[in-house]
Amino acid sequence: MRNPPPDVALPRRRRLRIEVGTLIAGLVAAQAAMLGLLGYWGAGRLLHGVAREAHLEEHVRLETEIRAYLASATGAVRALAQAPKHRGERGADERNAELARALVAQSAALDALYFVDADGNTIGVGRESGAAPRPIQDRAAKPGRIDLRAQDWMREAAASASPVWSEPHVLAYSAGRGVSFAAPADGADAHGTREGMAVGEVSFGHLHALVESFSHAGAGDSAVVDAQGKVIARSDEPASKGAADILDEVLALAAAHPLDAPLLDHASQAYLVRATPIAGTPWRLVSWLPEEAVVGGLRRGLVAAAMVLALTLIAALALSLWLSRRITGPVEVLARVARRIGRLEFDNLPRVDSSVEEILRLEQALDESAISLKAFRKFVPADVVSELVKQGRPLAPGGRLAEVTAMFTDIEGFTGISASVPPGVLVPQLTEYFNAAAGVILAHGGTIDKYIGDGMMILWGAPVAQEDAPVRACRAALALCDALDELNAQWTARGLRALRTRIGIHTGPAVVGLLGSSERLAFTAFGDTINVASRIEGANKEFGTRVLASGHTVAALGNGFVTRPIGEAQLRGHGGRWALFEVVASS
The missing domain is CATH 3.30.450 (Beta-Lactamase)
Structure with a gap:
């Protein structure tokens, strides 16, 4: 994949665990908040409605009791007012008094019930603190007597010819303060004057007892x-x-x-x-x-329910985070595995612990990719692929000019050896040699371009530029000779034939890149530098040397090596003469 230009802004990246956790937690929190707000709003309205209904019920109950209580008093007063022939007949006072006594006995609201005639005379009954009714017989001429006819409420009743409740006042025939109910008597005399007024007294004590019963709680x-x-x-x-x-x-x-x-x-x-x-x-x-x-109790229950809801929300958030970890944890592990596979690192890949089928399938797919690429790495230099991917270069045919140091190796007399040694013996021996050589080359930063029969083509400076490429190549050549000497000692002890390798090194410009068809590519280098390095390797046979390097390479070594000048030589198959040096040792 190509890297984007440096001036192009990359989209902000977020971790999947954060995204999944935030999504789940956000959904849970939003749902809980919505339910909580709706529940609180609904519960508040419900509680307020319950309180209003309870208040209304208690208020109506008390109002009904007061109305019934006062109705018993007004009914008794009206009954007395409607009694016929209040005066002018023999025994009328006694009959009125007896009627008042009977009415008071039936009405617990009345403290006194009496009749005031047109002359101001009063006849009736009264009682105090639940005692038996006592007779009231008061004449207008009695000294010190209050004339009830002078009271505003009596005048109002007489003028309107309708019943009237008084304002609070000191009761005339009951203890303490209270209110009186006055009802004009039915009928009139010959002059059209009302015969009198029926009056009932209700003390505050009875009304206080009623209003104090407002709430049973x-x-x-x-x-x-x-x-x-x-x-x-x-x-x-x-x-x-x-x-x-x-x-x-x-x-x-x-x-x-x-x-x-x-x-x-x-x-x-x-x-x-x-x-x-x-x-x-x-x-x-x-x-x-x-x-x-x-x-209050319901509200406290609501608060407790809110606390339970909050705890449930916290538990749900914790569960959502745990679920997101269960989902994204293995995904993060697989992401690291994919990155390592992308770098062609296949050893000790981590495993995931998940029961999610899709994640297990993804792990299996990555395992199969790793197996395939691990096999592919045996044919393609891993460092070449890694570097090309890192540089963002397209995997398409192409090349560039670069300063490289090329090395060619070849086993001396291998044609005869292959004819005389059975393949079952020669191939394992050759594999041991290439394993040792590859280890040496990679240890010195070289890239094995290809195996050519019993030889190898190695590059320094490509695909990654290396300022000390000649030094690395010469050190690798000497280390390869030492490794081969150790192998020869082992092979001789096992009765196998010793091998001797020849190495040629040259430094110069070459075209490096991916060559081949659109279906199959190979990273390599070509040009005169590569041809000269190959010819220098062949010159070892002429000069009896193991490691030969061109003057271009030796000039870049400095004082770190011991070299022996061979002189200028004409390379086979190449025009011109080249200064050659044997690389003996590193100082």
Whole structure:
């Protein structure tokens, strides 16, 4: 693959493990966040709805009880007002008193029930603290008596000819303060004047007992107020002087939102507020209930559920990271294997530990590639392929001019040896020689271009440029001679024939590159430098030497070698004369 030009920006790369882990974790986190937000929103609305329903139920219950309680009182008063012939007949007072006694006995709401005639005389019954009814008989001429006919609520009832509830006042025939209900009597005298007024008294004690029953759980309060906001009865204690009274805030909020009051924030606590008129009276029932008292347990359960959800999310994220590691870990190992195969490094390749079938198939495919390329490496110099791939050069026919040092080797008298030694003996012996030679060449940075029968063509300076190519070549030549001497000693001990190699070295320009067809290529070098190196190797036979090098090569060695000048010689098959030197040893 070609390397991109240096001015072209490469796309940003990311690790697969990060991408997979981020994807899985992101999906899990997004889903959990969405579910959490929807759950929190829905649970909040549900809890608020539950609290409102509980508050409404308790408020309606109390309102119903108050209405029933007051209805028993107003019914008794109306019954007394509708009784016929309140005066003008003998025994009328006794009959009115007896009727009042019976009505009071049936209505627990009344503390007193009496009739006030047009002259201000009063006849009826009263009671205190659940005691038996006592008779009320009060004449208008009685000293110190309060004339009920002068009360505003009595006047209003007489003027409107309809029942009226009074404002809170000191009760006339009951202990303490309360309210009175006045109903004009049916019928009139000859002058069209009403005969009188039936009045029932309801003390605050009864109403307090009702509003205090607002919440059976002991939370929340209620109050009954009149049209001007004056308190008739309330279940809690009023705030101390100078402090904010919650009832004032409740009334203000209910006035601003008569249909659906929002939550009231008082003393860092949220209250549900409700206000409704009490039918048949000029009063309103208001109630306020801490939302926490109703749904606190549910809210704490919601928090616990949120914590469980958070822990579940953390566990899911950990699981996603583990899964991504299980997936990407083997992929990273296989990526390293692929890179090593690309560098033609096939020894001790790591194995993957995975149960994913696709990953196992990929590992098998890489194993097969490694086996094929390992066999291919025996035919193609690995360093040549690696360098071409590293340089990004296309694997197509082509060449370039480069300064190289070429070496040719040849076994002396091999033609006769091959004719006299059986192949089963000669081939293993020759293989030992080439193994030793290849080790020496590679150790000195050379590239074995090709094997030519019993000889070799070796290059320095290609495919990778080497400034000390002549030095490397001459050291390799001397090391090859030493290695062959050791092999000869072993072969002689085993009864095999000793071999002697001849080496020729020359330095100069040559065309190097991939040559061949589009289907099959070979890395090689050609040119006059290559031909001269081959001819110098053949000159060893004429001069009886083992290692011959051209003057061009020796000139680049410096003082690191011991050489013996041979003189100028005419090379066979090549025009011109060449200065030759025997490379004896390295100094």
